[in-house]
Amino acid sequence: MKFKQLHRWPLMILLAVLIGISAATTVVLANNNTLTVTASVVNVRFGPGLSYNTMGQVQKGGNLTILKKQNSWYQVRLAGNRVGWVASWLVHEDAATTSAAKVARTTTNVNVRQYASSSAKQLGTLSSGSTVSVLYQSNGWSQIQYNNTAAWVDSSLLQLTGATTTINPTQTAIATAKATTPTLKATTTLAANVRQTAGLNAAVVTRIAKGATVTVLSQSGDWYHVRTADGKTGYIASWILSMPGASTNKAATKLSEATIVIDPGHGGNDTGALSTSGKYEKTYTLQMAKAVGAKLEAAGAKVVYTRSTDTYVDLAPRPVVAKKVHADAFISFHFDSTPNANTASGFTSYYYNASKDKALATNLNKALGSNLSLTNRGIAFGNYEVLRDNDQPSVLLEMGYINDDHDFKFIESSTYQQTVAADIVNGMNAYFAAGNHQ
Ligand SMILES: [Zn+2]
Incomplete structure (x- = not known):
């Protein structure tokens, strides 16, 4: 089994985790829309793309609260106020669950909780006979609208009146979701110090053995806030943690899961x-970048340009965009x-790193070679920054x-640009279909 090193997780994951943390500590006003998982199991990822690691899974029939939609991905809230992303074609958005709520009356004084658990934080108390709007019920708990947020009460202390009411979704903050996902576990690759704060100079809380499993709570730069098996919390350097599950992730082979960076060469001064006509x-x-980007977007991919106007962009920041x-x-x-x-x-398709890039160059070149009028000069190693x-x-x-002059007639024609764009989409589809991704 191949283990994936946690320290390879990029900035976006950090951001996703930080968003998760901030969501946990603030009241988030969100559209009260949910979705239902229709695939047998859906990976919840750290970001909207197949190259993001999986933070958990939701089984068929599970419900998730939608925070937003980006590209073909939904950002969703998981149990414990964690935030992740799921592919839209594996789930079904059901607005119906949220537009109407059932009216209920409390039969006694009722404690209102943040989550569906009697040990969850108490948000307040409802006196006997209070009227509440029930968003949904599950496992003996009712999620109700409470002080413009969503909260939970014990279902046995409520009596449904039979009436329904309409909830204004923008006024209801969703504090939790019904879905349960496994928490993120990681294993130490060495004996590890668990420290009070993120940093090598921080005091050691406890020391754990090589191969110990910890629960990852959040990320802080190159450090992970973790909980050990015996319940202690502290920070471990990411480079001595590995996440088993990562290699078994079944990434969908779809272009619409992907984020593609398009880099139009040169720009500005x-x-x-130059062509012979200057x-x-x-x-x-x-022009070509925009034609390609538009077709990729139409195919569902997220497209990011290193430049989208006639401006100067140095070479060094361009690959940084891809990493970011x-x-x-x-x-x-x-x-x-x-x-x-x-x-x-x-035309020629250049790659630099054979193991990382060659499959991409090969698939794109093959698609381009299928119908372009220009000579296909094939793929080649290219030492470009x-x-x-x-x-x-x-x-x-x-x-x-x-x-x-012969080539330039094509280069400047939108027909050629559109054909190249369609070929790139085909080439990318072939690339993903062949399993060429992380
Ligand atoms: Zn050039």
């Missing part, structure tokens, strides 16, 4: 190469040129020779 490479890299958004693929567009015009023709410094699967596509 970096014009790139047209700039930067103009066509941007945890991109499933990074595609850079350029057009070749030769010292003497009209001496070379065709945007590939070399890229942690994500990345390719650089030279989509024709700009100072070749």
Whole structure:
């Protein structure tokens, strides 16, 4: 079994965890929409994309509260106020569960709790005979609207009146969800110090053996706030933790799960190469990037551009974008040129790291080669900074020779750009379908 090191988790995961923490400590006003899991089991991920690690799973029939929708993903709240993401095609959004609530009356004085548990924090008390709106009931607990939030009371202390009422969703903050997910467990790869705060100089709370299992509560930079098997909490350096489950994650093989970074070469006062008529490479890299991005978005992918206008962007920040958004693929567009015009023709797909990038280059090149009129010069190793410094699967596509008049006629035509875009979508689909992702 392959173990995934926790310290590889990127910034976005940290953000997701931080969002989870802040959601736990503040009242969040959210649309009171829920969804039902329709697949046999759904992975809940740290971010909206297949390259994010799984933080838990929800079984078929489980309900989740929707916080927002992004691309083809729902951000949902899990038990314990944790926040994660699920793929939209594996769940069914049911608005009906929330528009109406059942009216009930308390039969005695009732404690109102934050979660469906008698040990959960008490938010207040309802006196006997109070009227409440019941959002839903489960396992002997009723979720009610309470002080513009959602809270729980023991169902046996309520009597439904038979009437229903309408809830204004924007006024009801959802404090919890019915779904239960396994908590995130990690295993120490070495004997580990559990520290009071995140940092090597912090006081040691306890020391645990190699192979010990801890529950990850949150992330703080390179450190994880954990709870040990004997209930102590503290911080462990992420680089000595591994998460078993990660390698068994069944990532769906869909482009619509993916985040793709599109990198139009050059820009601003970096014009790139010139056509024989003096047209700039930067103009066509941007046109092509936008054509490709639009088609990828139409296919459900999340697209992030390193530039979307005619502005100068240095080389170094471009791969950083891919890392930041945890991109499933990074595609850079350029057009070749030769010292003497009209001496070379065709398109080439470049990769840098054979194990990380070559499958992407191969799949894209194959799709492009299927119908483009220009000569396919194949795939090749290319020592480009945007590939070399890229942690994500990345390719650089030279989509024709700009100072070749035959090629340029294609480069500037929107038909060619649209065909390339459609080919990239096909190539990405083939790439994912073949299981080429983390
Ligand atoms: Zn270029």
